Amino acid sequence: MALLEIKNLCARVGEKQILKDFSLCIEEGTVHAIMGPNGSGKSTLSNVIAGNPAYEITAGTVLFKGKDLLKMTPDERANEGVFLAFQYPVEIPGVSYATFLKQALASKMKYLGEKPLDAMHFIKRLKVRAQALGVTDEMLKRPVNVGFSGGEKKRLETLQMGFLEPDFCILDEMDSGLDIDALKIVSDGVNIMREARRSFLLITHYQRLLELIEPDVIHIMVDGHIVETGDKTLALRLEEKGYAGYR
Amino acid sequence: MPAIDKIDARTGIDLRVAAGCQTRHEAVDVEGNYVIAVEEGARYEAFFLMRGQKAQIRVDLLGKNASCDLKVVYLSGSGADNILLTDIRHVHPETFSDQTVKGVLAGTGQARFDGVIRIPFDSQKCEGNQNHRAVLLSKDAFVTCTPELEIYADDVKCAHGSAIGALNEEQLFYLKTRGIPQAEAQKMLIQGFLSEIMPADKIKLIENWMDAHE
Structure with missing residues (x-):
């Protein structure tokens, strides 16, 4: 069954048209990767799916689990199961990571009509995942994304993802600014989440990430839409020849 | 010190x-x-929460190493007009003052903050700092701020700053992508904004105020 179905999507920022007749279908339990040169619209796509109000949708449809995603607010999308791991996680001074995660989980439980987790279960749920990603208690007491290194921020994004258990995860250039060890930790954090009902969309420039998180399908995106779709050999070909042939 | x-x-x-x-x-x-006199080597620290009142606070720093640290949070919702006037007088050389004022305005709330730091001719080697920041949660809210430095001595350090704006859209979006609805996200950001100067036991008052002014 299709988890996410994007049809003929057009989106712009100000006067600049970025997504042009973009279509993509992601089945349940699959991992898709989108590769493309700078400025091809990859980050716009992830922002549009998450509901960033800075982007204006001018045409097209996006269905998530059969529901009209474009009619939902960003928090509704999140609580329906969409998760965007940010390329540049936003700093929020004065709000501790633990408070933030507690509020996020409580919001989801409320949306789903479930009882909120008590403090004990919350801590347990958090600790297990934090340990696997090398996130310490001290880090969780600090304000959200303030004063963390690039690698720590990406580990914390991965922690949020594991903690909130979304059905669809978009990883926007998860590999940018990561050293090899951090990339391995983050990739393990993603791979452990792969299961039959959960899908992923990896946005990346490099083949390296796709060696660690093996995708089922690879798309090449140029100038606002997908120009080629294939299996993982596509990434290898790209590594050799670059994007020159697509422009 | 006692x-x-x-x-x-x-x-x-x-x-x-x-x-x-x-x-x-x-x-x-x-x-x-409020008139507060601070003698030699003494220190006056204050935290005030205002919700639509008018207050005038004068601090006289009277002796060497007298210092004050004034922290004020004001909240102003529809129908309220919060007025805060501060007047810090560095009467003696080598006296020190800090002021941090943070405001949150909602609906048609109004506020005014006028803050004066006075350092006369003989009061050398004084330090005075004043910082004001306000967040407007609505387009109809209004705030005026007039920082005033009256400095006649030539060997002093003084700084003032004022910044007024809406909540950061990127921060709001980030919180929402984690499933947190608009009203909750605003509340978190406001608490984060105020937590720097708010005593922890008063944070609940902010939550209550935000709930009443959604």
Whole structure:
């Protein structure tokens, strides 16, 4: 069954048209990767799916689990199961990571009509995942994304993802600014989440990430839409020849 | 230095912090005239929460190493007009003052903050800092801020700053992508904004105010 179905999507920022007749279908339990040169619209796509109000949708449809995603607010999308791991996680001074995660989980439980987790279960749920990603208690007491290194921020994004258990995860250039060890930790954090009902969309420039998180399908995106779709050999070909042939 | 005296006065007072003493003053809904005299080596620390009152606070720093640290949070919702006037007088050389004022306005709320730091000719080697920041949650809210430095001495350090704006859209979006609805996200950001100067036991008052002004 299709988890996410994007049809003929057009989106712009100000006067600049970025997504042009973009279509993509992601089945349940699959991992898709989108590769493309700078400025091809990859980050716009992830922002549009998450509901960033800075982007204006001018045409097209996006269905998530059969529901009209474009009619939902960003928090509704999140609580329906969409998760965007940010390329540049936003700093929020004065709000501790633990408070933030507690509020996020409580919001989801409320949306789903479930009882909120008590403090004990919350801590347990958090600790297990934090340990696997090398996130310490001290880090969780600090304000959200303030004063963390690039690698720590990406580990914390991965922690949020594991903690909130979304059905669809978009990883926007998860590999940018990561050293090899951090990339391995983050990739393990993603791979452990792969299961039959959960899908992923990896946005990346490099083949390296796709060696660690093996995708089922690879798309090449140029100038606002997908120009080629294939299996993982596509990434290898790209590594050799670059994007020159697509422009 | 003697143990800190804690006082809690809501309506205007005359207060003298005797030489070498240290006083902490916390109050909610302050209004009226406050005149605080700080003697040599003494320190006056205050936290005030205002919710639509008018208060005038004057601090006289009277002796060497007298210092004050004034922290004020004001909240102003529809129908409210919060007025805060501060007047810090560095009467003696080598005296020190800090002021941090943070405001949150909602609906048609209005606010005014006028803050004066005075350093006369003979008061060399003084330091005075004043910082004001306000967040407007609505397009109809209005705030005016007039920082004033009256400095006649030539060997002093003084700084003032004021920034007024809406909540950061990127921060709001980030919180929402984690499933947190608009009203909750705003509340978190406001608490984050105020937590730097708010005593932890008063944060609940902010939550209540935000709930009443959604």
